[in-house]
Amino acid sequence: MNALSIRNLSKSFAGSPALSDVALELRGGEIHALMGENGAGKSTLIRILAGVETADALVLEKDGRALPLSNAQNAHDAGFRFIHQELNIVPQLSAAENISLGLPYPRRLGLAVDWKELNSRAGMALSRLGVDHIDPAMQAARFDTGDQMLIKIASCLVDAEGRTADLYVFDEPTAALTGEESEKLFAVISGLKDSGAAVLYVSHRMNEVMRLCDRVTVLRDGRNVLSAPISETSKEEIITAMTGRSVAEIYPPRSSDVGEAVVYAASGVSTDEVSRIEFKLRAGEILGVAGLANAGQSGVLRIVMGLAEPGKGRIEFGSEPAPKTPSEAWARGIAYIPRERRREGLMLQMPVCDNAVLPHLDRLRRLLFMANRRGERAMATRTADDVRLKAAGLSQPVYQLSGGNQQKVLFARALGRQPAILVLDEPTRGVDIGAKYDIYALVRELSEAGCPVIMTSTDLSETLGMCDRVLIMRDGAQQAIIDAAGLTPADLLSRIYAS
Amino acid sequence: MLRILRIYGTLIGFALIVVLFSVLLPGTFFTSGNLINISQQISMLAVVAFTMTIVMVMNDFDLSVGSMASLAGVTAAVLFSLGYPVYVGVGAALLVGLLGGVFNGVLVSLVGILPFVATLGTLTMFSGLAFLVSGGRTIFGRDIPSEFSGFARGGIPLDFIGLDGQKLPFLSLVALLVLAVVWFVLEQTTYGRRLYAIGGNKEAARLAGVRVKSLRLSAFALTGLGAAIAGLMYSSRVASANPTQGSGLMLDAIAAVFLGMTMSEEGEPRVLYTLVGVLILGVLDNGLTQLSVDSYIREIMVGAIVVSAVAFSSITKQSR
Numbered sequence: 005m006n007a008l009s010i011r012n013l014s015k016s017f018a019g020s021p022a023l024s025d026v027a028l029e030l031r032g033g034e035i036h037a038l039m040g041e042n043g044a045g046k047s048t049l050i051r052i053l054a055g056v057e058t059a060d061a062l063v064l065e066k067d068g069r070a071l072p073l074s075n076a077q078n079a080h081d082a083g084f085r086f087i088h089q090e091l092n093i094v095p096q097l098s099a100a101e102n103i104s105l106g107l108p109y110p111r112r113l114g115l116a117v118d119w120k121e122l123n124s125r126a127g128m129a130l131s132r133l134g135v136d137h138i139d140p141a142m143q144a145a146r147f148d149t150g151d152q153m154l155i156k157i158a159s160c161l162v163d164a165e166g167r168t169a170d171l172y173v174f175d176e177p178t179a180a181l182t183g184e185e186s187e188k189l190f191a192v193i194s195g196l197k198d199s200g201a202a203v204l205y206v207s208h209r210m211n212e213v214m215r216l217c218d219r220v221t222v223l224r225d226g227r228n229v230l231s232a233p234i235s236e237t238s239k240e241e242i243i244t245a246m247t248g249r250s251v252a253e254i255y256p257p258r259s260s261d262v263g264e265a266v267v268y269a270a271s272g273v274s275t276d277e278v279s280r281i282e283f284k285l286r287a288g289e290i291l292g293v294a295g296l297a298n299a300g301q302s303g304v305l306r307i308v309m310g311l312a313e314p315g316k317g318r319i320e321f322g323s324e325p326a327p328k329t330p331s332e333a334w335a336r337g338i339a340y341i342p343r344e345r346r347r348e349g350l351m352l353q354m355p356v357c358d359n360a361v362l363p364h365l366d367r368l369r370r371l372l373f374m375a376n377r378r379g380e381r382a383m384a385t386r387t388a389d390d391v392r393l394k395a396a397g398l399s400q401p402v403y404q405l406s407g408g409n410q411q412k413v414l415f416a417r418a419l420g421r422q423p424a425i426l427v428l429d430e431p432t433r434g435v436d437i438g439a440k441y442d443i444y445a446l447v448r449e450l451s452e453a454g455c456p457v458i459m460t461s462t463d464l465s466e467t468l469g470m471c472d473r474v475l476i477m478r479d480g481a482q483q484a485i486i487d488a489a490g491l492t493p494a495d496l497l498s499r500i501y502a503s
Numbered sequence: 504m505l506r507i508l509r510i511y512g513t514l515i516g517f518a519l520i521v522v523l524f525s526v527l528l529p530g531t532f533f534t535s536g537n538l539i540n541i542s543q544q545i546s547m548l549a550v551v552a553f554t555m556t557i558v559m560v561m562n563d564f565d566l567s568v569g570s571m572a573s574l575a576g577v578t579a580a581v582l583f584s585l586g587y588p589v590y591v592g593v594g595a596a597l598l599v600g601l602l603g604g605v606f607n608g609v610l611v612s613l614v615g616i617l618p619f620v621a622t623l624g625t626l627t628m629f630s631g632l633a634f635l636v637s638g639g640r641t642i643f644g645r646d647i648p649s650e651f652s653g654f655a656r657g658g659i660p661l662d663f664i665g666l667d668g669q670k671l672p673f674l675s676l677v678a679l680l681v682l683a684v685v686w687f688v689l690e691q692t693t694y695g696r697r698l699y700a701i702g703g704n705k706e707a708a709r710l711a712g713v714r715v716k717s718l719r720l721s722a723f724a725l726t727g728l729g730a731a732i733a734g735l736m737y738s739s740r741v742a743s744a745n746p747t748q749g750s751g752l753m754l755d756a757i758a759a760v761f762l763g764m765t766m767s768e769e770g771e772p773r774v775l776y777t778l779v780g781v782l783i784l785g786v787l788d789n790g791l792t793q794l795s796v797d798s799y800i801r802e803i804m805v806g807a808i809v810v811s812a813v814a815f816s817s818i819t820k821q822s823r
Binding site for chain 2: 340358374
């Protein structure tokens with residue numbers, strides 16, 4: 005394929021335009037970045053390309069010939085392949101089966117599955133990714149998120165061996181990957197490009213895009229605002245195009261000192277997941293928890309949330325014993341934003357309002373057990389406003405919102421009452437840069453009002469930009485707590501490796 | 504247009520059924536007497552379906568309601584035959600329902616067995632218990648006190664709205680009362696809101712501070728209690744009790760909830776929609792019986808209607 009041209013693409017939902025007259029020129033042998041804030045229309049565009057959503061108007065031409073696109077089969081026949089940020093792995097099946105899912109399995113005598121062939125086919129796809137640590141015969145559930153992503157990507161490659169794909173769409177593929185895994189992925193994507201396929205690459209990570217991509221298209225409010233070769237543009241120009249404002253300080257600086265009062269203290273705490281956890285959380289302090297992938301960062305947060313039972317050690321939080329369940333933790337004012345918002349955070353089919361007020365139903369109720377709908381709506385209106393949520397209304401089901409706005413619904417939930425401690429597990433994972441600004445500003449505002457925050461982040465500059473101190477984890481054990489002031493991401497990385 | 508069809512399709516279907524029977528059965532179907540009769544015929548199914556809605560809101564099932572209804576019926580009848588007063592028999596039957604429901608709840612929420620498997624097991628257990636308690640026989644005649652069987656024959660005179668000589672049966676009234684309570688619990692209390700949250704996403708609900716285990720347990724207890732109420736209603740209506748009389752209730756109740764779910768925007772169960780599902784099943788049964796349609800044919804038709812309503816709803820949902 006030489007060129008895939010998308011023009012006059014328009015789509016509205018319930019009368020409000022999500023995409024208006026968008027154009028995208030993709031070329032074989034080129035990596036094209038698609039960027040934009042949450043709600044800018046990226047996801048809608050991808051869903052249309054995948055044939056999941058039907059456009060109101062669209063001219064789609066491959067090498068000058070018009071292509072039909074009204075269902076997923078069309079998209080597949082056109083040679084479009086999609087790697088989404090949310091994994092669609094079947095955990096019960098083996099890695100090899102996940103890779104061949106949707107394809108006819110190789111068979112012996114036309115009947116029994118030829119496992120050897122299936123596994124070797126998967127092994128070849130994985131080795132093309134430069135991945136040799138995944139045993140194709142092993143159950144997918146036993147791999148971590150990063151490896152599952154690689155399995156998913158390999159499944160697109162094995163497809164390509166039968167019929168050549170013309171377009172690979174990557175929707176934030178590195179969101180859950182470690183640096184090393186990302187590097188492997190970049191090598192693979194470059195390989196796809198060299199083989200002559202077009203790549204559409206959606207990511208919020210500016211550095212990745214600048215390094216990997218040849219061309220960038222930026223959407224804002226469903227319209228094209230920038231389309232240029234990467235070499236002729238700059239980070240600043242892209243961010244300005246996305247946000248409509250110039251690049252100021254990404255991380256809002258602290259304007260007041262951390263308080264003296266210790267709100268929460270853990271000493272020598274060990275659970276099933278982590279050991280030797282020892283920290284003090286002061287009023288208004290932001291404590292980061294950093295480490296390599298799966299070094300136990302989330303496990304530290306789970307202690308605070310009452311999700312892991314401390315077998316050893318002591319926790320001090322107020323005058324009462326530490327919360328033992330999430331229910332007790334919320335009741336004591338500990339607000340939690342879990343790592344995987346779709347699986348652990350949201351009731352996707354339910355309205356924004358119900359999602360936002362869930363932990364606070366008891367505080368709003370009337371006459372002991374009556375739900376107070378008016379009070380709930382009032383709270384959701386206030387908190388949705390506080391987090392600058394963009395939604396069609398409080399009754400809109402959450403699954404219709406973009407990733408960034410879904411995350412904001414979780415922040416709205418956390419703000420139902422003034423939190424005593426804010427517990428954030430990867431608060432900006434899969435969130436676009438505009439929503440990130442809003443979230444950083446919000447977290448800073450809360451911390452300056454005296455609320456302590458404990459957060460994990462795989463983004464080192466985010467950790468350093470937001471946190472006062474960083475707790476470093478390695479293999480489930482605490483290694484050190486260091487002051488974040490004056491550190492560079494490289495310093496932090498070397499501490500993570502060295503300690 | 505499609506959206507209207509999707510939301511109101513089931514209701515339109517119900518209206519068509521009513522019109523069809525009114526035309527085919529002039530002077531006998533759409534009369535106050537027959538409608539009152541239908542309300543009594545469906546009252547037991549209604550109670551089971553309404554309380555079944557409580558667990559189905561959480562995406563759970565209770566397959567044991569039918570045999571629980573039988574067990575409750577024979578428990579009361581056996582106590583009556585031993586000479587205990589009505590309130591003891593009724594109280595014991597309700598207690599059995601509640602405890603059976605708690606047992607289901609413990610298996611599902613504390614032990615963590617899938618509701619389908621857990622309640623399939625208790626279905627068999629309750630059924631066996633009903634045979635054990637009753638000795639496998641039907642308890643009837645003088646063993647059933649007349650105060651108990653008289654309840655089902657009684658009602659509130661409707662003279663004051665111009666229906667001279669007709670009564671609103673107490674059984675229909677019980678169903679209405681259960682409807683009101685379940686509606687209140689699901690729609691107006693924080694308890695109900697949490698059940699819907701569990702149905703939306705169990706893990707997310709737990710992490711947002713919902714006590715998932717105890718709520719699930721209590722919801723199963725309520726469903727068990729509802730089954731026991733229905734079992735008592737049935738025994739009262741036929742003035743007897745046997746260990747299999749409730750067995751048809753479970754499938755119809757689940758079918759009614761599914762029919763109702765086709766009417767809600769995101770496919771969640773709502774008790775008022777369950778009422779529509781119950782009415783559809785009840786009206787079909789009544790009308791087809793009056794038309795002397797063979798009962799086997801009737802079953803085929805009822806099954807086909809449930810399947811096509813749910814299929815229609817899921818097809819229109821996919822194409823939106």
